[in-house]
Amino acid sequence: MCLAYPMKVVSIAGPRAMAEACGIRREVGIELIKNIAVGDYVMVHAGFAIEKVDTRQAEKTLEVLKEYHEALQENKRQKSNDLRKRAPE
């Protein structure tokens, strides 16, 4: 049961918060999260937030993906240049 969904915290009242995703709002237990603020994204599983989404880490992951993409594009450019060089005039 690994099903958890990211939801945005819209209001907090003690150990519970209102969170929203895809236009749906639901009440979520937040006792497992330290330092939670309105606007944070949390992973919700069976009515409770189990962790906050760390946006800095997410950006880092996206950076790596962009680098892979650049590297592959560069590789393609090299290959097509090589082919053009080798092509008979």
Next chain:
Amino acid sequence: MIYESALRNKTYVKDLTANIARLRIERKVKVMEVCGTHTYAFFRFGLRSLLSPYVDFISGPGCPVCITGAEYLDTAVYLAGDKKNIIATFGDLMRVRGSKYSLEDMRALGKDVRMVYSPSDALALARKYPKRSVVFLSIGFETTVPLAALTVRQAKEERLKNFFVLCGNHLIPPAMHLLCEDENNVIEGFLCPGHVSAIIGIRPYRDIVKRFGKGCVVSGFEPVDIAFSLYILLQQVKHNKPALVNNYTRVVKDRGNIRAQKIVEEVFTVGDASWRGLGTIKKSGLFLRGQYKRFCATQLVRKKIISRADRSGCLCGEVIKGKCKPPQCRFFDKQCSPASPLGPCMVSQEGACRIYYEYRSRPRPQA
């Protein structure tokens, strides 16, 4: 969904697939995805067919309903029989049969069995019906355990006398160990469950890398997460450098969720537990401890529950060990289907058999 455009980006998935292809591994690498939610994601996002030239996907035992044994269900069915009791259960468990009946059968017979989304819903039932005994069927792995723990603690704080828990939670790493200890296992690496890891951190998988030399990559559930994690795992296999990698850092902290770990330690203690299809695994289950024992539902059981061995020929046990793929079972898509399931793997939304069934190829209609 936050980051959806990036994490479901087809270009990134194609890039990662190209990178996997460039590794030029001369065979399909056997990767076990432990978690049923990963199995489901492979099919849903078309990753299975996209990556099938490079990866042989072996589904593991990460489906809490699939590994819940007949004795647990028989106890739940027995408790449902008492008019005083309200059984509160996660939806999936309702259709799994014990030795004879399922909870759905009991409901059809007029017994009070109710589906809940969260353990806190079960607590709400106890508050609403003070004269009835509410029995929450606590199944699930480490992702769900802290929620059950919080709920039991809440019940204690409110001094509720009519809330009970039938302990049926299991722990993932001991099952992974068991599979690795089988000398005939063919697993080359593990895709580790992202949300279990959000709770327990990544340390529990360290032993598997050290003792068995199998890489463990903790992965999220979006298509880019999975393709990326598989790329990392396959690189490890290519260079024979198994390692423990956290590839879900936006949700998983290496040390996990300390608050969640503390509440679990306060309410539960570890013990030996029975897994359907795998037998008893040492220190793989959780049971109420100390002052929380008074919430244990076994005190409501007034007779010995005798469970019958399953003789249907269901191969669920082999499927969750990764020894057999669902279509290899002779009942698959014949006697066994979601409408008439023979075993829990076909009942649960995270069951390998159910997932394979939903995405099975059908003959194309003639033009």
